[in-house]
Amino acid sequence: MVASKETKCLLHVTGCLKSSQTIKSTDSKGSTIKQIYDSLIDKCSEDNSNVAFFVRSKEGDRFTISQCIKGNSGFDSETLASLSHQMVLGHPVIEIDIAVLFASKVPESGDEVIQAPVLTESLNPDQTKFHSFDIPIDILQLVCSSKLNEQTLRQFLEHHLHLQKTFHKQFEDSSSESKSWDQNSSIVPSYPYHFDLTSFRNEELSESSDNSRNLNEEPNIVTELMPIGGKEDLGRSVRSKLHEKYGIEKSKPVFRKENAVRFKPLFTTQLVFDESTTPPPPKLSGSSGIGNYAGTVCETVKGQYAYFHYMQDSMSDSGWGCAYRSLQTVWSWFLLQGYTHKNVIGHKEIQQTLHTIGDKPASFVGSSQWIGSFEVSYVLDHHLDITSAFINVQSGDQLVSNAGRIAQHFKAHGTPIMVGGGVLAHTICGIYYEDEAIEHSVRYLILDPHYTGTEDTKNIKKKAVYAWKPQSFWKSDSFYNLCLPQRPNVF
Incomplete structure (x- = not known):
């Protein structure tokens, strides 16, 4: 330096x-x-x-x-x-x-x-x-x-x-x-x-x-x-x-x-993203940042959040742990914003929680079974006293009709959105669209938990696992449940 x-x-x-x-x-x-x-x-x-x-x-x-x-x-x-x-x-x-x-x-x-x-x-x-x-x-x-x-x-x-x-x-x-x-x-x-x-x-x-x-x-x-x-x-x-x-x-x-100001990072394995590292959508690639422009809407996660993905912390969860990882990213937002002092929990602790509250049988603990958006909400509610709203669509094509609601969530609450559908789970960290042509212009900022590489920003950018995706990213023959964690009104 x-x-x-x-x-x-x-x-x-x-x-x-x-x-x-x-x-x-x-x-x-x-x-x-x-x-x-x-x-x-x-x-x-x-x-x-x-x-x-x-x-x-x-x-x-x-x-x-x-x-x-x-x-x-x-x-x-x-x-x-x-x-x-x-x-x-x-x-x-x-x-x-x-x-x-x-x-x-x-x-x-x-x-x-x-x-x-x-x-x-x-x-x-x-x-x-x-x-x-x-x-x-x-x-x-x-x-x-x-x-x-x-x-x-x-x-x-x-x-x-x-x-x-x-x-x-x-x-x-x-x-x-x-x-x-x-x-x-x-x-x-x-x-x-x-x-x-x-x-x-x-x-x-x-x-x-x-x-x-x-x-x-x-x-x-x-x-x-x-x-x-x-x-x-x-x-x-x-x-x-x-x-x-x-x-x-x-x-x-x-x-x-x-x-308070931290002198030691809360996360050493995971990368931490915030507004300064948010990639601008394609339409605004020449601009200096994220915001609302004439005729467009662009809203993203407010504050910091850690990137959890497959195979981190010596956990072999490739093929089944994507929703667990999305949950961990959402949890990290509440930790990094000071809403909780509880550290992000692991897969087995998540499974044990779901068994404790009566959602899953004892055999679920220690297994490689998937979870969905509703299970994510149960864990957030049980450990952090966080409530969640939901958006349910029968087809990926219907997500575009909820673009305004997604944008309002980021504007009002600023938390990452966990989305599950079919056999995959992702984290939505932002949305962009033009008012007059939503179906053609809408882009979703996706943080993909299926990544298995190193914590290297260049490689992550190259693999496009933290990038804006078009409407075609969602499958027309799959249903999707979006878990929208609500920010508590506390001080």
Whole structure:
């Protein structure tokens, strides 16, 4: 990766501050927390503070900021390229660990551990209280690489501590909300999460811009403290206030933890598609993207979805598993959009579900028997509480008469459509047609689960397994059942 001097990068600063001090026994819990935060903020803002920031290389080595900066010019392009771990939201990510001598710990490399703030208290012989406070630090900040220095990092840390102080103070001030969490705990269990609100910049979410982003647009990242564990009503209250704070309609799970910025992909075997990778239909091949044009209708899946197909994850399902794979793609949409935290289940788990609900006999579990669109809906309903609408046609020729209904589904719900008919199942991810000549112009964006090749986009394009298909793709002598999963109205 070659980066210019003015390249912007995402700083991901993580660690844990540990502070301790003796406080009067008469001080309230809220006063104690305020004093601890104020003390930390003062120490972090001092020019001669003992805050140390270590840049973590791709190999796991750590370097101080001063070792990485040449002169006073911040990171140069060569340094940035060597240190960037990955690309997130279109920008290189620099991982930074924080160590503070008046605190204590630099996190070890390895699996991520979410640590909630913990306040422990003990009584001294002189009746004063000794408090030890562990505060998780997780900062995500877009910054110009040439202007990165320790002073900038200290400012980010100071702002982050103010954010946490404000969050915990609001529960001290609100008796109704304070009842929503365990009073045996000294502080509300919470953790900083980062959300990309680029799609909502300066406006509420609109149907035409659902989860879409201009790749050249700078991400609008906000960090908010979210309760972890505890009661759901507390999390719902916090999410409600965040929707009001940012003026975002309460119809989608924008501020659920599952929708926070991810630093590790949910899917490593499967390719993930979204609007930016959606191939334009033939009529619009020269255009820059997907949308409605004069006299035409073009609607596609909104948001990300993973491509599941035959033979993935060492599962030999060629010839019978196409509907299972289509179901997995649909499930991935709800996972990637933050509607669920449940991982996509496999073929045997799908079969076991259908047996559990009484749809299939015990002999079905572990077999190579097909499933259809109705079974797909049963599984979505049982595991994710997702309802589905259906379109049933006796012949593939009749699908064109439902083009408007399919387009409306993508516009209103944006979920992939599973379609079964005859002995095959497919996933419909979009529809295009001209108003005045629907029968001749209609095209369906098909994601074909029958593919058995590698996860190579060039090969997938060559095989046309993720491509626009004409009306003739559907057989006139086969019936088709379309399962249209409905997006829940939750936040």
